[in-house]
Amino acid sequence: MEKILLIDDDEGLLHFLSRFFLRKGFDVTALANARTAIDAISRENFDLVMLDYKMPELNGLDALDEIKKIDAKTPVILMTAYGTTDLTIEAMKRGAYDYLVKPFDQMDLTRIVGEALAVNRQMKDVVGFPVADPPPPSFSKTKGTLQIIGNSRKMQEIYKLIGQIAEKDVSIFITGESGTGKELVAKAIYHHSRRKEKPFIAVNCAAIPEALFESELFGHERGAFTGAERTVIGKMERCDRGTLFLDEITEMSLPLQAKLLRAIQEKEIERVGGSGTISVDVRILAATNKDIEKEVEAGRFRQDLYWRLKVISLHIPPLRERAQDIPLLVDYFLDRFCTEYNLAQCFIKDSALKKLSAYSWPGNVRELENCVRRAVLLSAGNVIAEKDLMIPEAEEEKRLSDLSREQLLNRLREKLENIVPDILRLSDQDIHANIIELVEETLIHAALRECGDNQVQAAKMLGISRNTLRHRLKKQQDRQTE
Ligand SMILES: Nc1ncnc2c1ncn2[C@@H]1O[C@H](COP(=O)(O)OP(=O)(O)OP(=O)(O)O)[C@@H](O)[C@H]1O
Numbered sequence: 001m002e003k004i005l006l007i008d009d010d011e012g013l014l015h016f017l018s019r020f021f022l023r024k025g026f027d028v029t030a031l032a033n034a035r036t037a038i039d040a041i042s043r044e045n046f047d048l049v050m051l052d053y054k055m056p057e058l059n060g061l062d063a064l065d066e067i068k069k070i071d072a073k074t075p076v077i078l079m080t081a082y083g084t085t086d087l088t089i090e091a092m093k094r095g096a097y098d099y100l101v102k103p104f105d106q107m108d109l110t111r112i113v114g115e116a117l118a119v120n121r122q123m124k125d126v127v128g129f130p131v132a133d134p135p136p137p138s139f140s141k142t143k144g145t146l147q148i149i150g151n152s153r154k155m156q157e158i159y160k161l162i163g164q165i166a167e168k169d170v171s172i173f174i175t176g177e178s179g180t181g182k183e184l185v186a187k188a189i190y191h192h193s194r195r196k197e198k199p200f201i202a203v204n205c206a207a208i209p210e211a212l213f214e215s216e217l218f219g220h221e222r223g224a225f226t227g228a229e230r231t232v233i234g235k236m237e238r239c240d241r242g243t244l245f246l247d248e249i250t251e252m253s254l255p256l257q258a259k260l261l262r263a264i265q266e267k268e269i270e271r272v273g274g275s276g277t278i279s280v281d282v283r284i285l286a287a288t289n290k291d292i293e294k295e296v297e298a299g300r301f302r303q304d305l306y307w308r309l310k311v312i313s314l315h316i317p318p319l320r321e322r323a324q325d326i327p328l329l330v331d332y333f334l335d336r337f338c339t340e341y342n343l344a345q346c347f348i349k350d351s352a353l354k355k356l357s358a359y360s361w362p363g364n365v366r367e368l369e370n371c372v373r374r375a376v377l378l379s380a381g382n383v384i385a386e387k388d389l390m391i392p393e394a395e396e397e398k399r400l401s402d403l404s405r406e407q408l409l410n411r412l413r414e415k416l417e418n419i420v421p422d423i424l425r426l427s428d429q430d431i432h433a434n435i436i437e438l439v440e441e442t443l444i445h446a447a448l449r450e451c452g453d454n455q456v457q458a459a460k461m462l463g464i465s466r467n468t469l470r471h472r473l474k475k476q477q478d479r480q481t482e
């Protein structure tokens with residue numbers, strides 16, 4: 001249950017707000033005295049603070065300073081009857097999340113509180129990831145409320161990269177198909193950066209109507225356009241000294257891209273309808289699931305902006321290219337959902353796990369997560385069987401055993417193409433011989449396993465003579481003892 005702290009010496013308003021939030025299911029603490037409230041904040045964690053500006057003893061701005069000293073992350077909404085722009089700017093500079101001018105209507109209240117709580121969750125859901133190189137065996141125990149899971153080599157490279165770049169104060173461009181974990185990685189970077197005590201704000205560029213976007217990003221002055229009744233602080237300004245995550249950045253219009261580039265280069269912004277510039281210091285993390293190079297080529301994304309943003313680029317591979325991560329992810333989601341739904345620990349049958357591992361997951365980790373969530377909710381008892389998994393039938397037909405020879409070969413080729421660059425990096429001499437040996441060794445061991453170590457049968461399966469098989473095995477042993 002999220003905890004809201006209300007601070008106001010006006011008993012009437014305090015009562016109204018308490019009831020309003022209690023009815024919405026929040027845990028509410030209402031205090032009439034700022035000093036008592038500051039004591040409460042030093043003892044307890046709140047998710048949101050609503051602070052009156054004008055109080056006896058301590059005014060809102062000074063109270064804000066003290067609150068921010070104790071807890072820099074919890075969003076504070078200042079309530080004021082004196083809605084001057086100067087006061088607003090001062091409050092924002094000192095780290096208030098937003099302000100409400102009394103008397104406020106319930107719509108504004110609900111919207112601003114909703115946003116502030118979302119930002120609070122983004123900042124406080126710490127994302128942990130295993131330390132790469134070497135990965136400790138029990139890495140999923142890494143601290144954090146959320147985890148990046150997976151120990152495939154591709155993921156280990158990502159952990160390593162996050163570790164290397166998180167603390168460097170540069171822009172990062174994250175690419176990857178939908179559902180691969182771009183936002184999760186962005187949060188992990190933030191939580192491991194030097195800006196971790198400052199705001200993290202995520203903006204989904206695809207979700208904001210073009211007409212509102214500029215104001216959303218840079219803010220607007222009161223009266224800047226019809227309907228602009230109050231001064232609004234934009235995301236960039238609100239994020240000063242923090243990290244701004246621009247998700248689906250390719251959805252941004254070209255004119256806005258130009259303004260963003262300017263803001264990044266000049267480190268200053270201008271509110272819509274404003275007369276001066278405001279300096280901002282924001283680290284930008286950008287993400288897209290589109291082929292960004294193609295977008296640039298097609299003239300839909302400014303090349304200069306792209307260059308600015310991709311000081312470092314980070315690509316998250318689709319789940320089908322790291323299927324060995326599936327069992328770990330399934331375990332992790334089982335754990336999480338059983339706890340979330342207050343169920344006894346669930347287990348998954350081997351056959352069901354096999355089915356999950358063979359599926360191609362076009363919606364990547366998000367699709368797997370939803371599939372496990374459904375299975376946890378639908379399975380009778382605490383064992384998940386094949387029938388509890390809802391994987392599209394059409395896909396099921398494509399399971400490995402049913403693939404045609406040609407499809408299988410194509411799949412194999414695809415996989416090889418994926419790993420060849422790594423192999424080439426691995427060795428600099430005798431590449432051809434080394435790879436052939438590696439393939440042969442893998443084949444022979446797989447065949448032996450299939451045939452319960454019966455060499456005659458394994459040789460038959462591989463289409464080689466028993467002598468050849470023994471010869472190769474001996475050679476391998478010799479190599480190992482070298
Ligand atoms: N490696 C991972 N370990 C654990 N959870 C993951 C992992 N990757 C993704 N997830 C989970 O999958 C879901 C989707 O991840 P996220 O929102 O980060 O993807 P995305 O790449 O931003 O997708 P989109 O392009 O659709 O916005 C989230 O619930 C996230 O927590």
Ligand SMILES: [Mg+2]
Binds near residue numbers: 182183247
């Ligand atoms: Mg996303």
